[in-house]
Amino acid sequence: MACMSKPSLLVVSPLPPAWSGIANYTDQMLGSLARDWKITVMIGDGEEQPRDIDGEMSIIHRSSERWLFAVEPPQRILHHIGNSAYHLHVPDLVARHGGVVLAHDVRMNALQCFRAFRSNSQNALSTMVERRHGSRLADEFRSWEARGGVTKHFHEVRSRLDEINAYLLGAAVEGADAIAVHSEFARRIALTELPGSTAVSVVPFGHRPTRPRQHGRIGQASTVSTFGFVAPEKNALLLIEAFATAVNAQPGLQLRFVGHVDPAFHRHLLDRAAQFGVSQAVHFTGRVTDTEYLHELEIADVAVQLRALANGEASAAIADCLSASAPTLVTDFGAQGALPNDAVWKVPFGIDPQGLANEMLLVLGDSAVREQLSARARSYADANSFDNAASALTTLLLASPATR
DSSP, X not given: OOGGGOOEEEEXXXXXXXXOHHHHHHHHXXXXXXXXXXXXXXXXXXXXXXXXXOXXXXXXXXXXXXXXXXXXXXXXXXXXXXXXXXXXXXXXXXXXHOOEEEESOSOOHHHHHHXXXXXXXXXXXXXXXXXXXOHHXXXXXXXXXXXXXXXXXXXXXXXXXXXXXXXOOHHHXXXXXXXXXXXXXXXHHHHHHSOTTOOEEEOOOOXXXXXXXXXXXXXXXXXXXXXXXXXXXXXXXXXXXXXXXXXXXXXXXXXXXXXXXXXXXXXXXXXXXXXXXXXXXXXXXXXXXXXXXXXXXXXOSEEEEOOSSOOSOOOHHHHHHHHTXXXXXXXXXXXXXXXXXXXXXXXXXXXXXXXXXXXXXXXXTOHHHHHHHHHHHHHHHHHTBHHHHHHHHHHHHXXXXXXX
């Protein structure tokens, strides 16, 4: 499209410095979207505005909605929604104005708990549960609401929703003209959660520009790294136990956890490392800068990205590993289960520590396998660049009705 004829697009999403994976993803996507759109980004009230946003884009807060739609309503809206409090305002915007929703998660249990916490209705959460799962299960949540609601029982309620494998997507995207997700796994779940008339499309998950590995290091497989938020659902305990077995077979290995870890869980992981006698070989970086993050990706001989449960999300950490051409082991489950078999090394869901150690040692011990994984990872990331992801979203936006 010629620059002067660009249609206007409102992108509803947090942006850095908000501590959100979706904020980082949107920030990387905006430049590609801006080829075809005149962009305004709507962030939440109270969120800090980025200092280095492209000068051709504008940023407004959620409270400016009425002004925007009265003065210069956007021709299309792209809502980025995820399973956190950063997206509390998105369902109301979708209901009023429609648009395309890019659902980075499809479980939405935490988001719905936050919404219930803020709601004026005591029965907000049980009403959502009843619509999707029936009155019998809703009665269980009504009992919590009668005893102080989500305000007093937030963590118990959210844990119970995850335990029953609830996916409260429908109430978060009601009124959307189209839904986009990042995997066929997420699409199948979304189709069970939404009215039959709702269109759900799979669009590429954007990857950073690729970087080849340093060829001089390919034979020195000694660093195993895992990236992203360190949590039980990432099987961090399993990884430490498997690493302890692997290091007995291959002394000198180092394990690096690159990402934030809550203090209590950090202490638990340190205790486990001490129990297995590998404390000196297990390292936690905590949160890192983008420069430090890219360096950690470069020095990883093998990346291990595990999942114990799936919210329907594609993993930005896995995407970053592939862009960095890092040989990457993933759980054959959820969105990563659909990644090409030659671009990642898949390990079975439910694998035990000995089995995981064996898989790690196979990759660590075979430079030809690592070289092949690196090359195919880079090819896959190139084919799923942010430019290609933005093009797919643009096609979807143009096929959808104008903003109402």
